[in-house]
Every structure is written in C-alpha cells, then in structure tokens.
Amino acid sequence: MSRRLSRTWWLRSPTSGVKVLEPWPRLRPGTPSGFTHWVNMPRTIEVLPDRVANQIAAGEVVERPASVVKELVENALDARATRIDIEIERGGKRRIRVTDDGVGMGREDALASLNRHATSKIRAASDLQSVGTFGFRGEALPSIAAVSRLTLQTKAESDPLGTRVRVNGGTITGFDDTPRRRGTTVEVSTLFFNAPARSKFLKAVGAEARAVSDVVSVLALANASVGFGLTSGGRVLLELPPASDLTARIAALWGREEATTLIALSTESDGIEVRGLIQRPDAAKSGFRRAHLFVNGRPFRSPALLASVDRGYRTTISEKVRPWAFLYLRMPPGTVDMNVHPAKAEVRFRNAAVVESIVEEAVRAALTSDSSAATLDTQLAAPQLVVREPRPPRPGRTREEESQTSLFLSADAAGSAGAAASPDIAASSGTAASSGAVATPDASSGEIVAPDASVGATGQGGSTDRDDQEVPGVDVEPTPVLKELPRLWQVLSTYVLAETREGLIIIDQHSAHERILFERLSRAFEESGQTGQRLLFPLTIRLSKAEYEQVEALTGILNRVGFEVEGFGGNTIIVHAVPDPHPYFDAERCLREMITDLVAGSDLTRSAKNQHEKIAMTFACKGAIKAGQTLSESEMQELFDQLLATELPYHDVHGRPTIVRLSKSELERKFGR
Numbered sequence: 074m075s076r077r078l079s080r081t082w083w084l085r086s087p088t089s090g091v092k093v094l095e096p097w098p099r100l101r102p103g104t105p106s107g108f109t110h111w112v113n114m115p116r117t118i119e120v121l122p123d124r125v126a127n128q129i130a131a132g133e134v135v136e137r138p139a140s141v142v143k144e145l146v147e148n149a150l151d152a153r154a155t156r157i158d159i160e161i162e163r164g165g166k167r168r169i170r171v172t173d174d175g176v177g178m179g180r181e182d183a184l185a186s187l188n189r190h191a192t193s194k195i196r197a198a199s200d201l202q203s204v205g206t207f208g209f210r211g212e213a214l215p216s217i218a219a220v221s222r223l224t225l226q227t228k229a230e231s232d233p234l235g236t237r238v239r240v241n242g243g244t245i246t247g248f249d250d251t252p253r254r255r256g257t258t259v260e261v262s263t264l265f266f267n268a269p270a271r272s273k274f275l276k277a278v279g280a281e282a283r284a285v286s287d288v289v290s291v292l293a294l295a296n297a298s299v300g301f302g303l304t305s306g307g308r309v310l311l312e313l314p315p316a317s318d319l320t321a322r323i324a325a326l327w328g329r330e331e332a333t334t335l336i337a338l339s340t341e342s343d344g345i346e347v348r349g350l351i352q353r354p355d356a357a358k359s360g361f362r363r364a365h366l367f368v369n370g371r372p373f374r375s376p377a378l379l380a381s382v383d384r385g386y387r388t389t390i391s392e393k394v395r396p397w398a399f400l401y402l403r404m405p406p407g408t409v410d411m412n413v414h415p416a417k418a419e420v421r422f423r424n425a426a427v428v429e430s431i432v433e434e435a436v437r438a439a440l441t442s443d444s445s446a447a448t449l450d451t452q453l454a455a456p457q458l459v460v461r462e463p464r465p466p467r468p469g470r471t472r473e474e475e476s477q478t479s480l481f482l483s484a485d486a487a488g489s490a491g492a493a494a495s496p497d498i499a500a501s502s503g504t505a506a507s508s509g510a511v512a513t514p515d516a517s518s519g520e521i522v523a524p525d526a527s528v529g530a531t532g533q534g535g536s537t538d539r540d541d542q543e544v545p546g547v548d549v550e551p552t553p554v555l556k557e558l559p560r561l562w563q564v565l566s567t568y569v570l571a572e573t574r575e576g577l578i579i580i581d582q583h584s585a586h587e588r589i590l591f592e593r594l595s596r597a598f599e600e601s602g603q604t605g606q607r608l609l610f611p612l613t614i615r616l617s618k619a620e621y622e623q624v625e626a627l628t629g630i631l632n633r634v635g636f637e638v639e640g641f642g643g644n645t646i647i648v649h650a651v652p653d654p655h656p657y658f659d660a661e662r663c664l665r666e667m668i669t670d671l672v673a674g675s676d677l678t679r680s681a682k683n684q685h686e687k688i689a690m691t692f693a694c695k696g697a698i699k700a701g702q703t704l705s706e707s708e709m710q711e712l713f714d715q716l717l718a719t720e721l722p723y724h725d726v727h728g729r730p731t732i733v734r735l736s737k738s739e740l741e742r743k744f745g746r
Contacts, residue, residue, distance in 0.1 A: 134216040137275055138165025138264060139284035141221075144213035145259050146292050149173035150299065152257065155315070158302040159289060164281030166272070169261040177229040177255050180236040184248065187225070187240060189215045214259075219243035220271070221264045227257040242267045286310050290326055291372050294365055294399065297322040319350060319399060327363070335397065336444045340435040343427060346403040347435045351382070352396035354389040354440070354723075355447040355730040362395035368402040368409055373420045381429035384682075385436025388591065388690065389721055390728035391676035400432065437721075446578070446723040447730030449739060561709040567700040569709045577735040582709075583700050584725035585716045590654055591693035591726050592719045594634065598685045602633025605650030612648040612661050613641065620668045621646070627671070630688050636664055654696050666695040677727060690726045 135141055142159055149157045152175025162168040178186065189212060217223060218240040228235030235253040239246045265272035275281060282305045293301045293313050303311040316322040324332035334356035339348040364379055365372065382398050390396065410421040422428045439445065562570045569580040597603040616624065621644040624631070631638050635652030651660035670678060670691050677694060681687035698704075704712070716722050716731060723732050 134212055135220055137284060138169060138281050139288045141165065141169050141217055141261055141264065142171065142285050143288045144217065145171040146289065148213060149175055149257065150296055152176050154299065156300040160304050161282065161285055162306055164278040165285055166264055166275060166281065170258065172256065172258040174256040177257055178227045179229050179232055183225060183227050183236045183238055186214050187218055187238065187245065217261060220268050221266065222262045224260045226251055226253055228253050228255050230255050291365060293326065294322060295367050295370055295372055336439055336442065338435050338439040340431065340438060342431050344405055345428060345431050347400060347432055349400040351398045351436055351439055353445050353447060354386060354396065354728045357390055357394045357396035357728065359393040359395060363397045365399050368420055369404065369406065371411060374418050377425065378429060378432055381433040382436055385433040387680065387682060388726050389440055389724040392680040393676060394728055440721055440724065443723065447733045449733055449735045561706060561713065563704055563709060566703050569713065571713060576737040576740060579733045579735065580713065581731055582704065582712060583697050584729050584731040585712055586697035587693045587725040588719050588722065588731055589715050590697055591689050594689040594692060598633060598689065603635050603652060605635030605637055606653045607650045613645060614648060614661065614665065615645045616668065618644055619672050623668060623672050630684060634688060634692055655698055657698055657702055658696060663695045667691045693726055
C-alpha cells in the first residue's frame, strides 16, 4: 500500500485530544471507540524550492563580503593562478571583482560550476581523506550567486573565445562568448540584494574593507609565490609581488622592521613537518598578536595549537606577552580532517596531542639558537667619542683580589661568605672592571668614552684625543688606544662586551645570571634540591601575617632552594641556612623580595607552570647579581661560559634579552662603509 498521502488523517478524542492514526485506510470502515469524528488536516511539511534552499545554504558560506573574497580567491589558487587582483567598492557591499590568470574553464564547465555540489576536486567520499585543494564541496559559486548579481567570465587556454555567464539571485539570465585572455573574472554586485535582513547585519564600509584585507593577507601568507593586489574604491590597499620566501612576504605586508624580529623554526617528527617563523622574545609585546596557522597549505584556527606555541616560550616571556607566530604544518592527508567546519576554518587532527607536542618542541628548539638573540637598533644616533681619565679600582679591594674571586662560589669554597654582609652595590656603581672597560660611561652626558691606553696590561696609563685636541688632565702625545685587548670588557658596571667572528655581543650581567640560576635550580629540583650554607648567626625576619603563612606553606620548597627556615612565632621566622649563588649575594634581601612577590603575585610568577618553577623563577630574579656590580675578568668569563651552557642562553625568565648582537654589517653602516 502506498504511503504517499496528500493529506494526513487524525482522530479527535474528547479526553486525549488529537491522535494520529496511520495507515489511515485500515480505519475507514468505522470510528475507533472513544473518538468522536475524523479530522482532515492539510500537510504542513513541504520540500523547499532550489532557489530558497540555495539562499539558506549561502548563509553557511557567505557571511559578509570577506567571505565572498575568500571563496573566489581560493578558487583562483586552485586554478593555479600566479597573479590575483581583487577590487571592492564600499567594502564589498556594492561590488567585488576577482581576476586571476589561472587555467580558466570552457563553457560547459562554466555553466556546471554554478550548480550546487558541482566540483572538479573530488569524485567519491573517500577523496575527502586526501583532498589537497582549498575548495572541494562545490558550494561557493552557487551560494554566492544565490544572494547577489553575479557575472562569470572565463577562458581556457585551448578555447578561441571566453565565456560570460550572468546570474541574478541564483537564476542564470544569459550566457555568451566574450574575447579575453586565459583565466577567470568573477564580479559580484549588490550582495544580499534579495536578503535585506542579512545586509542589515553588515558592518561599516571601513570595517568590511579591513576584513577583506585580512582575508587576502592570510591567503597571501599561505601562497608567497603568488602575486596579489587589492584596491578599494580605486585606492590601493595591498600590492604584493611574488615573494621568494615567507620573510619577504611578511615584510611586504607589515614592514621590514617587523619581519626582522622573526626567527626561523623547522622540525620534523612522526611524519609531521613544522616550519615557519616565530618572534624573538625581546620583540614580543602584550595585547595584539599576529598568529597564523596553516596545514597542508590551508589556513585554520586552533587555540590549542597557539597554546602549545606559548608553552614553548615558557620562561622566556611574561604571562601577558603574545609573540607573533607563522606556522606551516605538513602531514599525511589521512591524519587531518578538513571537512569539519562550514567555512573550512577549523580542522581536526587524528592525534592532536602529538601535533601540539611537536609544535611546542619546535618553538623551544628555535629559541635555543643564536638567531633568537636581540639585535641593536641601527637607527640610533651614533655616539660621540670623548676621552676621560681611567677610574681607580673600588676602595678596599685590589685588582688582584678581584681577579681571583669566582662569581659562582660553591658552598664548600665560599666558607661563611653567604653570612657576611653584602658589598655596597652603590659604591661600586660606575667603576671600571679589573680588565678595564672598552668604553667608560660619562654619567652626566651619557657619552661613550675611550678606554685607558694601557688597560688590560698594567691598569694604568694615559689616553689621547681622537683629533689631537688638548683635553685637560690628559696627555695628548699620540699613543695606541689599547696596547693589549682583553677578551671581555665591562661597561657601566652592568654590561659585558665580547668580540665574535660576526661582530660584538653585549651581555646583560643580571639577565644572564638570572638565566643561569633558574636553570641550575630547576635541575636541582629534579633531584634533592641544593644545599644551603649554614649561618654562624641565624637571621631573624619579621613578616606580615600573609607573608608568614606563605612561608609556612612553602617551607619544604624553600629548604630545597637552600633557605633553611623555621617558624619562631609572632609572624617571625629564623633562617639557619641560605643559598650562596655569588659573593655579592644579600640573603635577607633576596628572601624578603621573594616572599613579597609570591604573596602579591606578578606576571613572572603567574607565567610559571607549577610551584617549583615559580620559586625557581623568583629566586633567579631576586638572587642574581645586580646592575652596577663590578666584575673581574675571571668573573665575566665564568658568567659568559655558564650562560652559553644553559638551554636558553639568549633570554632571561622575564623575556628580556641576555645577549644583544652588533653585527659587522651594522657597524659598517654606522661608519658609512
């Protein structure tokens, strides 16, 4: 018996309301007991016409003018275009025109492309597992045509003439031959003219134009070898010639200055290749970030993958900093599903945890390379060279004593040094190192000063003015600037300079020591911790109630740092032993500052992944040697050697650079060579 019914029969009951009876013909002879009469109701479910269905489907593909541009540019890229030009008017609301020099289409293909689910990309459902093109559903053109007035012009290489097809609201109104070169041009006018409710939700012209520009920029990043042009109302917004590499494309989009802050990243594991560019920690800023992800050439969004990028930066940037990242993943098609989002903006990985781990490790590896070190701004004005007399060594400590002191005393070698009062940092500020400084600071003018003529040999001697001008208190007899160059120099009692094959490197002594202490304590936490040095006279420290409670909660971890702490009552603690990271260490000051930071919280502590890392970062920050501390040549050498032995030698735990490079080419530019 046929079940195709033009009407549905219902029975109405006084007690139970309306009840459907199916199949109804079996009940025609009489009315079932308890029901009063038959009710003949018209059918309410109908199949929508194709035009209405297309307009509804267009809502998934065409959200705004930028969506139209995205679909049309992706079609052009699939057609192997080498140049794509986009023109928009009123942010794309009035007109969008996309022209490419791809392979084009013949007449039959041009007409067929306007049918829903007509595509040249796949033939069976299994093809979805290996799709390598942007488009594959056959929805873009018919969806756009359903909500606009569209003109399609195209020509294949083998055809003498091109084809022009005109569509109005999804209905083909005409087609004819047209002379044109190979490629395709799609012009979309009056978007949403037949869906006014949709057009009301579009944003201002400027906002829509920016959205179009963003879409073109992302697709240009995915296809650096393709040229792109974007104009809005006749004004050029983007002009991107084919680029040789990703760095050149980024420089064309956002400027060379931003491109030079990026470092290369490349790794391959488990059949997954990750390459791209990430930003140096010293150049990264808080707030807005440019982060673009691509898999097998397709852009996609993934907060989880960006989180793995941030994990790779851990201990090199503060919590709120958001470095730029441009990552390109290549993997077997069967390991990633592209067909999980209407706009293909998201993908699903077969093993997302493995992908995230590989990305994190790739970022970490890139940050260990010397390319992640900061560079000097070559636009700074060249300093003026003047001459000054050498400064005497710090009173109470001879140069010989300085040269024999180790910056990294062990607990055994240090004796009771940790319990002794710390040297007066202010008194040492601005003094020269034992080896002499290449440039000694003039505190009043900020000028760079020429070194003592015999620094590094005897520690004494005169200097000459560069232009043989008379300088009070200085012998102007021409003599060599330096008789013997030391390997390392200290400048401003804060920075250490060293020569390399490529130029100079400048080390921030506090940041460098901070990185050393952090990694040393992190390794110690993996074992039994580090042993503190017992004090002859224990320290008594009074704290606030919150600070005292914090110390009580962290007593075990503080002991592993080297602080042997005991509660004394009344918010007072007694410290029996302290760590000894260097001869200038002020244990009480360090512990107080650590406790304050741990109680109040900071960007540094919030960026830590666990309590041990939080303590290690805080101790490294508060316990490292300070700016203004004079170092001997042996101390500078030891600092340099131990820094380069760390996992991430170019960044401290705040994300600041430990090393700044000044290349030979930068020096030559400064001197006009």
